[in-house]
Amino acid sequence: MPEPLVRQDQAHFFASLDEDVLAAVDAVDETEAPASMWQDAWRNLRARPLFWVSAAIILLVVVVAIFPKLFTSVDPNYCELQNSLKRPASGHPFGFDFQGCDIYARTIYGARASVAVGVLTTILVTILGAVIGAIAGFYAGWFDALLSRVTDIFFAIPFVLAAVLVMAMFRAHRNIFTVVLVLGIFGWPQIARITRGAVMSVKNADFITAAKALGASRPAALVRHVMPNSLAPIIVTATVSLGTFIVAEATLSFLGLGLPPSVVSWGADVAKAQQQLRSYPGILFYPAGALALTVLGFIMMGDAVRDALDPKARKR
Amino acid sequence: MARYLGRRLLQAIPVFFGATLLIYFMVFSLPGDPVLALGGDKGVSDALAAQLRSKYNLDKPFLVQYVLYLKGIFTGNFGVTFSGRPVGELLAHAYPITFKLAIMALVFEGVFGIGAGLLAGLRKGKLFDSTLLVVSLVVIAVPTFVIGFVLQFFVGVKWHLLPVSVGSDVSFRTLLMPAIVLGAVSFAYVLRLTRTSVFENLTADFVRTATAKGLSRPRVVMVHVLRNSLIPVVTFLGSDLGSLMGGAIVTEGIFNISGVGGTLYQAIRQGSAPTIVSFTTILVIVFIAANLIVDLLYAALDPRIRYA
Numbered sequence: 001m002p003e004p005l006v007r008q009d010q011a012h013f014f015a016s017l018d019e020d021v022l023a024a025v026d027a028v029d030e031t032e033a034p035a036s037m038w039q040d041a042w043r044n045l046r047a048r049p050l051f052w053v054s055a056a057i058i059l060l061v062v063v064v065a066i067f068p069k070l071f072t073s074v075d076p077n078y079c080e081l082q083n084s085l086k087r088p089a090s091g092h093p094f095g096f097d098f099q100g101c102d103i104y105a106r107t108i109y110g111a112r113a114s115v116a117v118g119v120l121t122t123i124l125v126t127i128l129g130a131v132i133g134a135i136a137g138f139y140a141g142w143f144d145a146l147l148s149r150v151t152d153i154f155f156a157i158p159f160v161l162a163a164v165l166v167m168a169m170f171r172a173h174r175n176i177f178t179v180v181l182v183l184g185i186f187g188w189p190q191i192a193r194i195t196r197g198a199v200m201s202v203k204n205a206d207f208i209t210a211a212k213a214l215g216a217s218r219p220a221a222l223v224r225h226v227m228p229n230s231l232a233p234i235i236v237t238a239t240v241s242l243g244t245f246i247v248a249e250a251t252l253s254f255l256g257l258g259l260p261p262s263v264v265s266w267g268a269d270v271a272k273a274q275q276q277l278r279s280y281p282g283i284l285f286y287p288a289g290a291l292a293l294t295v296l297g298f299i300m301m302g303d304a305v306r307d308a309l310d311p312k313a314r315k316r
Numbered sequence: 317m318a319r320y321l322g323r324r325l326l327q328a329i330p331v332f333f334g335a336t337l338l339i340y341f342m343v344f345s346l347p348g349d350p351v352l353a354l355g356g357d358k359g360v361s362d363a364l365a366a367q368l369r370s371k372y373n374l375d376k377p378f379l380v381q382y383v384l385y386l387k388g389i390f391t392g393n394f395g396v397t398f399s400g401r402p403v404g405e406l407l408a409h410a411y412p413i414t415f416k417l418a419i420m421a422l423v424f425e426g427v428f429g430i431g432a433g434l435l436a437g438l439r440k441g442k443l444f445d446s447t448l449l450v451v452s453l454v455v456i457a458v459p460t461f462v463i464g465f466v467l468q469f470f471v472g473v474k475w476h477l478l479p480v481s482v483g484s485d486v487s488f489r490t491l492l493m494p495a496i497v498l499g500a501v502s503f504a505y506v507l508r509l510t511r512t513s514v515f516e517n518l519t520a521d522f523v524r525t526a527t528a529k530g531l532s533r534p535r536v537v538m539v540h541v542l543r544n545s546l547i548p549v550v551t552f553l554g555s556d557l558g559s560l561m562g563g564a565i566v567t568e569g570i571f572n573i574s575g576v577g578g579t580l581y582q583a584i585r586q587g588s589a590p591t592i593v594s595f596t597t598i599l600v601i602v603f604i605a606a607n608l609i610v611d612l613l614y615a616a617l618d619p620r621i622r623y624a
Contacts, residue, residue, distance in 0.1 A: 149334065152330075153330075153334035156335040157339070157600055158600075162596075163581075169617070250459050251460075251461065254461050254566070271461070284465055284469075291458075292454065292457045
């Protein structure tokens, strides 16, 4: 056999005979239960640095929100005017704001309002949106038509504008629960739309027909088979919107329409910082940085979970 | 196309009535009396309150008020604020400013978002791409008002590069910084959208065909990849114009711009309920109209939508 013509300047690659491929196929234990979508996603998630970074941020913020006393013994509402805008000193690593309050203590205690609003709003929105969206998507008919028009109406009103409008009327009753309620009223249509889409794409799958053929009633098919298979997009959307709800609360507090001044909140502290920014930038930097880090944690978590749950993104 | 136009217009009608009714319902069913709030701590005398109530139709039932208000809107009468200025006059003053700002923000996010997104998509996984991704995440995570303060402080106060606030001098130079702040978050979204879309199209069959028939790389990228990647981006930019027109409350407030958002910001700070209600209602109308136009443009661009 003549030697193949080889050009010296050209790279050549030869496929190696790889017996391991077949060995890997043989190694699969057929008696074991197949990995579910969730196990696959979890295995994929564990390998992502983004997931661990965001998990660490979220864990830290949640611990700070629940046990602020672990991190500071200073009362965030104890302020001495003689300390106004003083630079960092021992025991007060972030310095003091205009009123002479300790910025470090206020940054630590501010986590509670943000996390509480974010988590409670997300729970409210997810339950409301998932139930309404699932019923509309699964049963279709007049309820579905009604829901589509109602979500259209809610989408026609810009989110911040609507929240501002309602909070302006709630002026006398401002607390965490009214803020959650207002954000929730205008947040549920998004989750409802996504749930509806996910349920509609699952409900005609063969395994649903099989469940019905085996005698599952329609509600049982919805709760036990359709919903668990529609959860992925709902979880991703909920995680990302948790971050956006925190921003929305901060924006409302910034406009003076969010939480009352008695509640320590990052948004309100940032708003107060506007006038004194020239004297001491730290007054803006610390609450704003804490807020941004928290939101970043939830957005990155949403990104990581979405990529892990999406086989198309995983392959690449 | 005519059928699609008709159907889309018909769909907008219930949304219009529903949204305006919802706003009216929210304002009038919630606790708090706008007439009494006008007097602040001093209160308002009964006679004056009654006079104001009949002047603003507040003594009539809820649905009658709503119908009267709609009638006003359709005849070009937007009502009068509690301080006596016609809302129409306020709007005529505010809208050109907001429009200018919105267009500048849109150009900023479009040009820089698409440009950066294209470069990142072509170099997916490289350092340049990861840096841009992190930057876009940070921009999304930092609230608009913080970006506004920081830029205002450094660019305006410390380095004296651009004016700190706008006020009555509305020019390209004064609006440049507010436009960047306003477009910042959407810039990050445009970047991410373009990047994903470019990367997906790079492996598409029509791109391989274009390369195989001997087209140069720049031509393949600019004509075949970019044009097809822009469809979702254009939709996003279109719907963004609607929301930019409808409420740059925070940005206009920070930079003291007397556009629609700034007027609303002042009204909120002063607790002036009638201005808030009228402006919000009109903004919703603008928002619906903008979305309608975007949908129609999109249907004109993409035949799959109008035949769906």
